[in-house]
Amino acid sequence: MTIIEPNRRDVQHPQEIKKHSSSIRLWHWLNAIVITGSLLTVLLNSTLLKTKKNAVSIKANLASSGVTVTDGQARSVAHELSDKVWMLHTYFGYTLAALLLFRLLLEFFQQVDQKFIRKLKSAYHQYQTTKKQRELAKHEFWVKTIYAIFYLMLITMAITGLCLAFEDDVPLLKSIHAFRQIHAFTMYLILAFIVIHIAGVFLAERKDSQGIVSDMINGGKES
Template sequence: MSAIEPVSEDVQHPGKRKKYSASLRLWHWINLVVISGSLITVLINSTITDSRQASEIVKSELQKAGATITDQQAGAVAHGLGDSVWAVHIYFGYALAGLLLFRLILEFFQLADQKFMRKLKSAYTQFQITKKNREAVRHELTVKAIYGVFYFLLTIMVLTGLFLAFEDALAQFKSIRHSVKEVHGFCMYLIIAFIVVHIAGVILAERKDGGKGIVSDMINGGNSGSA
């Protein structure tokens, strides 16, 4: 499990803590809220507002109130409830797309030693040239690679989501809609897996000397001096 644990020490500058810009920290926490909100809407629509279950509840409650309602009418109401939740999901998707664009732009304006691609390349280079005590460098490269996969999945998630949101305008590509939807859903499960692994890694790291203060650093920027 140690491979998934982030560390607070900067491998490139031993003895110093990693630094996180205010913009990156803001992106991180807003991204957490947006992704969580998006996943919650999926959970709601797959449980509470599931068409079959919701229509049965609607029909049952209205009949108790003395109303006469057909299965078709109850289904229409349930479908409307589901559509309302999906509308919220789409807004979360737009927000996620905006955050991804912000992260891409931020990569160009970050300080050189805080750019993700630079860190990834540096970790790979260090892994290649380090001959002894490679554990810390290997760990850093592994963590950065996992983050790289997350960014890739996030990009696919956003692109497929936008395709589905604007499917009416992209009617000529209707034949691939099902495949796009499948990819979108599959990426969602992979992102959930990443979130679980990430949280588990942070919790485990916080219990060790080398990783204590990671959450605090992502809030205050890692300005606490030496690791």
């Protein structure tokens, strides 16, 4: 399980705590909020707002009030409720894509020692070239690799989501059904990452990286 635990210490300077820029911290928490909101809309439409189930309920409730509607009319009302939530899901998707673009651009403007790619390369180099702090470097490399996979999943989710959002305007996009399948599958992968990430942070907080959550709030100040 140690491979999923984030490390609070800098791999090149183990005596120092990692620093997180205000931009990265802002992106991290906004991203968490947007992904949570997006997943909640999917959960809502998959449970409480299922069109077929709600159509039956709507028709029954109206009938008890003396109003008669057809199955098609009841489905139309239920579908409208579901569509409103999917529209909210789309807005979350636009925001996620904007945050992803912000994160990619941020990589070019970050301080050199806080660039993600540099940290990944540094951990790999440390692991390959020196025995000193080898386990720490190996751990850091695999944690960063998992994060890199997460970024790829976000890119996939954003691209396929945008394709689905604009499929009515671009006939070619509507004809490619794989976008919906990839989008749904990637959602499950992101859910898996979230569970792994939370578990890793929880374990790290209980061991030798206490304060790792507060570091993502205050930037990594020495305690």
